[in-house]
Amino acid sequence: MSEFTLVDRVICAAAQAWRDDGEVLATGIGIVPRLAASLCMVAINTDLMMTDSEAWLVSEPVPVGPREGYQPKRESWMGFSRIFDNVWGGKRHAMVGPTQIDRFGQANISMIGADYQKPKSMMLGVRGFPGNSINHANSFFVPQHSTKVFVAGEVDMVASVGYNPERLARGWSLDEIDIRFIFTNLCAMDFRGPDRQVRLVSLHPGVSVTQVQEATGFALHIPDSVPTTADPTPEQLALLARLDPHNLRASALG
Amino acid sequence: MKNKQMSAADVVTQMKDGMTVGIGGWGPRRKPMALVREILRSPLKDLTVVAYGGADVGMLCAAGKVKKLVFAFVSLDFIPLEPYFRQARQSGALDVMEIDEGLLMLGLKAAAMRVPFIPTRVGLGTDVLRQNPGIKLVGSPYDGKDWVAMPALALDVALLHADRADARGVCQVKGPDLYMDDLFARAARSTFVSCDELVESSFFEQGDEARHVFWERAETTGVVHVPFGAHPSSCAPLYGFDVRHFKEYAASAKEPGGWQQYAERYIHCSEQEYLVRVGGIDAVRKLPLPVF
Numbered sequence: 001m002s003e004f005t006l007v008d009r010v011i012c013a014a015a016q017a018w019r020d021d022g023e024v025l026a027t028g029i030g031i032v033p034r035l036a037a038s039l040c041m042v043a044i045n046t047d048l049m050m051t052d053s054e055a056w057l058v059s060e061p062v063p064v065g066p067r068e069g070y071q072p073k074r075e076s077w078m079g080f081s082r083i084f085d086n087v088w089g090g091k092r093h094a095m096v097g098p099t100q101i102d103r104f105g106q107a108n109i110s111m112i113g114a115d116y117q118k119p120k121s122m123m124l125g126v127r128g129f130p131g132n133s134i135n136h137a138n139s140f141f142v143p144q145h146s147t148k149v150f151v152a153g154e155v156d157m158v159a160s161v162g163y164n165p166e167r168l169a170r171g172w173s174l175d176e177i178d179i180r181f182i183f184t185n186l187c188a189m190d191f192r193g194p195d196r197q198v199r200l201v202s203l204h205p206g207v208s209v210t211q212v213q214e215a216t217g218f219a220l221h222i223p224d225s226v227p228t229t230a231d232p233t234p235e236q237l238a239l240l241a242r243l244d245p246h247n248l249r250a251s252a253l254g
Numbered sequence: 255m256k257n258k259q260m261s262a263a264d265v266v267t268q269m270k271d272g273m274t275v276g277i278g279g280w281g282p283r284r285k286p287m288a289l290v291r292e293i294l295r296s297p298l299k300d301l302t303v304v305a306y307g308g309a310d311v312g313m314l315c316a317a318g319k320v321k322k323l324v325f326a327f328v329s330l331d332f333i334p335l336e337p338y339f340r341q342a343r344q345s346g347a348l349d350v351m352e353i354d355e356g357l358l359m360l361g362l363k364a365a366a367m368r369v370p371f372i373p374t375r376v377g378l379g380t381d382v383l384r385q386n387p388g389i390k391l392v393g394s395p396y397d398g399k400d401w402v403a404m405p406a407l408a409l410d411v412a413l414l415h416a417d418r419a420d421a422r423g424v425c426q427v428k429g430p431d432l433y434m435d436d437l438f439a440r441a442a443r444s445t446f447v448s449c450d451e452l453v454e455s456s457f458f459e460q461g462d463e464a465r466h467v468f469w470e471r472a473e474t475t476g477v478v479h480v481p482f483g484a485h486p487s488s489c490a491p492l493y494g495f496d497v498r499h500f501k502e503y504a505a506s507a508k509e510p511g512g513w514q515q516y517a518e519r520y521i522h523c524s525e526q527e528y529l530v531r532v533g534g535i536d537a538v539r540k541l542p543l544p545v546f
Contacts, residue, residue, distance in 0.1 A: 053546035055430035067545055079431040080280065084356045088376075106380075110352065111343070116385055118346030123335060125327035130354035131376040161379030169378050169391060171399030177379075 004232050006185065007032065007249050008240060009204060010141075012232040014183040015039040017139045018093055023047040024136075025057075025092040031064060031244075031252045033095035033141045036183075038064075038243045039236060055079045065246040087128070093137040093180070099123060100148075100155040101140060103198060103218035104162035105179040105191055107133075108155035116157065126159035133160030137178040143253045145184035145215045152217035163196040185253050187212050188229055193221025202229040258423045260476045262292035262525070265446045268476075269298055269411055272321070276362070276407075276442055277305040278414035278435040279487060282330045282495045282544075284427070285310045286415040286448045288483035291528070293319060294521045304362075304407055306355065306433065307339065308487060309503060313521075315342035316513040322349035324407060326358050330500050332544075337507030353382055353389070353404075359434050361407030366440030371403035378402055412442035415484045417466075417492060418451040423474025424458055425449065426466045429490035436468040444475040448483040450492055482529055482538045494543040499532055 014036035018026050026041060026048040028034035034053075038061030041048040052062045057076040078086075086092055098107035109127060113120030132138055138160065142149050154164075161167065163174050174196065182189040182198070186207045193199035199221040200212060209222055232240070240249075266289075269275070279285035290310045293301075300321040305311050307328035314320050316338035328339040342348045353361070360372045373392060377383055383391075383402070392403040414435050416425040425447050427435065439445045458464045486503070488495035506512035520528060529535050 054544075077430075080355075080433055081359065084359060087356065088374075110381075115346075116381075119343055122340040122343035124329055125325055125352055126354055126380070126382060127327045128355045130378075130380045130382050131356040133380070134375045134378050157385075158379070158381040164379065167379040169400040170393070171397065172378065 004237055005250070006204060007253050008232050008237060009229055010183055010185065010253075011035045011039060011240060011249065012236045013188055013202070013229050014095065014139070014141060014181070015044060015236075017095060017181050018048055019044050021045060021048070021093050021137070023049065023091070025049045025051070025086050027051070027092060027094040029094065029096045030141065031248050032143070033097065034064060035240065035244055035249060036095060037061070039239055042239055042243070043236065051078050061243060063242065064244050065248050068245075084131070087131055087135050090136045092132075092135070093139070094132050095139040095141055096129070096132075097141050097143070098149075098160070100151050101142070101182065102151050102153065102155045102162065104154070104164035105198070106155050106158045106162035106164060107140065107160040108157045110157040110159050112156050114156070126157070129159035130161070133162070133177065137180050139179070139181040139183070142182065142184040145186040145212065147215060147217040150216040150218065163191065186215065189220070197221040199223065200226050202227050204229045255422065257421045258474060258477045259421045259452070260478055262289055262448070262478050262480065265289055265413075265476055265478060266292050266296045266298060268444065269293070271298060272300045273410040274302040274304065274408070276409040276412040276438040277303060277310050278412065278433060278438045279308065279310070279484070280306040280431070280433040281308040281327070282332075282487050282500065283308070283431070284415050284429060284433065284484050284489050285487035286413045286483065287485060287487055288480040288525055289413045289446065289448050289478065290314065291521050291525070294517065304358070304409060306358070308336065309500065312336040312338035315339050315348065317517065320348060322351065324351040324353070324358070326353055326355040330504070332497065333500060333504050337504050338513065341507065351386055351388075353377070353386065357382070357402075357404050358407070359437060360404040362434060362437035362441040364404065364406035365408040366437055369406065371405050373401040374404055376402060376404070407441060409438065409442035410444065412438040412445040414438060414445065414447045415489065416447050416449045417489060418453050418457070419447055419449040419474070419477045420453050420455045420457065421477060422455060423447070423471035423477055424455065424467055425469070425474060425477075426458070426463065427468060428466045432468050439469045439473040445473055446476040446478065447474055448478040448480045450481055450483065450489055452477070452479040480525060482535060483525070485529070485532060485538055488541070488544065490543050493538055494541040496532065496538070496541055
């Protein structure tokens with residue numbers, strides 16, 4: 001029996017997100033999404049593409065942290081302008097870590113507060129969220145599942161578009177938006193409830209439905225039976241050790 | 255034959271209060287910091303700054319130079335939240351046009367192409383449209399849909415940093431990423447480029463050197479030779495960004511009067527003195543390139 005931690009379980013579950021995507025750019029922002037994408041590329045969907053997080057596409061994921069002599073296996077130049085070429089063509093699935101997410105799947109990394117002119121807390125700005133969300137598939141990772149992240153109303157600044165019919169422009173349909181999964185320290189969710197309601201997919205061991213619902217600011221769709229998130233396999237754990245040789249993931253859940 | 259060499263002070267005298275200034279680079283990477291420091295030493299004010307922002311934006315905000323900021327993010331990456339930009343935003347004093355990274359690129363591209371807008375799906379359904387009523391939707395003549403009409407972001411001035419340049423304004427960037435520097439150059443009426451090395455024009459005749467030139471010299475108005483002029487940002491492959499210095503800079507924002515102390519030590523001196531105060535050129539030359 002292999003030893004593993006909660007973050008290992010979350011990464012291995014999240015690695016399934018790109019399973020059926022075929023040949024797309026897998027982008028994971030932050031340690032957990034990046035390791036999930038990396039694990040998927042080496043073990044589940046070997047057609048995925050990935051960058052070195054700088055300016056090159058690589059034919060195998062670059063281990064996180066100090067390289068210690070490892071040379072990235074470059075396959076193509078991929079500077080920022082070319083990332084946009086890829087994004088706008090739609091062949092990408094990103095997993096990102098928003099500060100706020102609402103019931104529509106609208107997400108925010110820009111600012112917190114009711115007054116946009118004078119934010120209570122200024123964060124990054126919208127970055128590439130608007131473009132990502134209207135062009136390609138997106139999933140979310142949340143290290144600390146709480147009502148601060150999963151807010152009751154709309155997020156304070158809608159940086160990425162969600163399944164909110166009131167915000168659709170003329171001629172557009174919700175079918176053109178593709179939000180896939182949310183992985184947290186408590187559970188996995190998707191948007192396959194009735195009318196794209198957020199649905200509970202699996203619970204990590206020891207977590208109850210009530211606990212998840214209480215930590216979420218909006219009503220979740222709860223299926224009759226909710227499975228437990230799968231254990232990582234020994235093979236997955238061995239690959240993770242190789243992809244994260246310095247165990248940076250140990251502190252990723254905060 | 256034109257000789258476009260000038261000093262950083264010459265660049266600033268060509269700028270006026272209220273101008274729209276684009277700054278090249280990306281976050282903590284290849285920022286024309288020596289030119290930014292020269293603006294900080296000058297009385298220039300009320301600027302509209304367009305940038306993929308890092309400490310360039312933070313410092314200009316801290317010094318009260320920015321009236322309006324056009325941005326998608328301001329970040330030092332390994333220090334995600336830029337402290338002086340945050341202070342400026344949270345004080346409510348900053349006008350902003352907050353847009354997607356790709357929209358910023360399209361705005362520069364539109365200005366470079368001399369068209370009023372470029373249609374895109376980027377921004378649809380988001381608060382980028384609600385917070386920027388100046389960004390309009392446009393009905394397509396080819397389908398039944400509305401599209402975002404990203405307006406041209408025309409610049410009065412672009413400030414860029416290149417690895418090397420000649421006196422005619424042929425500029426070379428050998429780092430792995432050009433970022434959007436070519437578009438900044440083309441979107442601006444005047445483009446001023448600081449460079450680590452000033453070379454003879456014959457330099458570009460050698461090997462593949464000319465392959466690393468991304469805009470024509472007609473887009474370059476002035477060339478300023480400032481070795482290590484991107485510091486504390488990086489200029490790969492010549493030097494990485496200065497983690498220790500950025501930490502000191504970010505820490506200063508937590509102290510009362512911290513900006514004044516930082517500026518006293520690192521801005522209100524010559525560039526030569528600056529390089530001594532940040533540890534000397536040998537230390538800067540050895541700064542490791544970032545690894546992510």
